Amino acid sequence: MDGDLAAAQNCSSCPIRHRAVCARCDDDELVRLNEIKFYKSYAAGQTIAMRGDALDVVASVVAGTATLERVIEDGRTQMVGLLLPSDFIGRPGRGTLQYDVTAVSDVTLCCFQRKPFESLLVEIPAVQQRLLEMALDELDAARDWMLLLGRKTAREKIASLLMLIAKRTMHPDGKVMGDITRIELPISRETMANFLGLTIETVSRQFTGLRKDGVIDLDGNRIVRIPDLEGLLFESGDDGDGGTLF
């Protein structure tokens, strides 16, 4: 990993204080973490780390969006995770990275050397507990995504992605924020295609299809308005009860 050093920041005013691995820590424990943390920043488009890299740093995303991708030699690419603020990169007990990590917007990370972090993990159960909770949430999300990749049609995939982003717009942390019927896509057509297991052409065609059928409304190519959220949910093929998809 490389990148510019960002200005040191106080944990108590940290935007991800209550959602990241440190969420359950008390003030004393926070001090311990604070001692070994350091920040790094990456510009949009920059590679943060590559599959196979030695992984002697773990980190939390403080700001920005990054992707986790698996790539086959011939270039086929599948996104396997979307990293938003508070998400964790790396895993204790493993020395090599399994995926390519790329910044899609400007990204700031709160980093820890892996070894000292692993020691803290043993000493501070609150971190381990939170990490388990986060891992299980991600596992559920990954499994929901498996259903999408394995069994949904292109139209359902696009609708599901829009629902996912809409839900995030609604409650990035539980509370409604902004207009739900108007969402801004944080990723390009290509990133969407790699996320959904489609080609960019198919993604584009499905957008026009949904627009022509009045399910969505496009304003430029990054702004989507949703006149009927129920209708979009119907198109997504989800029943709406359980699956949270991130």
Next chain:
Amino acid sequence: MDGDLAAAQNCSSCPIRHRAVCARCDDDELVRLNEIKFYKSYAAGQTIAMRGDALDVVASVVAGTATLERVIEDGRTQMVGLLLPSDFIGRPGRGTLQYDVTAVSDVTLCCFQRKPFESLLVEIPAVQQRLLEMALDELDAARDWMLLLGRKTAREKIASLLMLIAKRTMHPDGKVMGDITRIELPISRETMANFLGLTIETVSRQFTGLRKDGVIDLDGNRIVRIPDLEGLLFESGDDGDGGTLF
């Protein structure tokens, strides 16, 4: 959940003693777990639990094979996990099940009431630590599977599945066991199809295709012989370095 009570068993002679959630426990801790554990058995084909069910029991698979599935109303089904001996069912801190769990062979579970188990989790860090490790392994496996579902061809999918089973036959716990070139498929064509995001017809056709090309050799429809493991690996589209797939 329901099922017959199996004969009580001693932890020290338990076949999954060193791989399950209890792997890191010392004898004293094992006694604590032993106090609250109980066994349940399910016949092949039986439903163990359904999506939405109240989940007041968590369990380890002691023997047999079970599947984790997500189903869309119209019947489309995607397997999201294959549960083999030592794998864990349920998650601490959540009251409802997210998937359908089905026994594909006769299954024996080592069960714990969720609430007491959650208490033990806090008191015995060894269990929490092991659970985190297992969750992260499953997350890696799920992400590898996302690449397969989103970007691999039918032939690559079948080859990948065979490699997965072959690797498991090789080292269910690290050591070689039995002949690698001869594997027995633990699941039906339909289960494979639901695992791989294909139809049974396509699964069948790919098997004949691989057979005709000399990559594999079929003996009945549950026994596969692999003359050239490297060749199969090549067909799977994996480079062989990182991805472990379970």
Next chain:
DNA sequence: AATCTGCTTTGATGCAGATCAAGAGGATTG
């Protein structure tokens, strides 16, 4: 304003895998 460059849309065509349909074993049962 003109050219470039990256992203997106649209069109034409091809093909992998789905669907529909019909056997072919192999096990169980009367």
Next chain:
DNA sequence: CAATCCTCTTGATCTGCATCAAAGCAGATT
């Protein structure tokens, strides 16, 4: 041993998405 189920295979056809190709569009560069 025929009859009934299953599961699996094979064949014929269809279709949704990929592929190949070209054009539109907006922001950056000069």
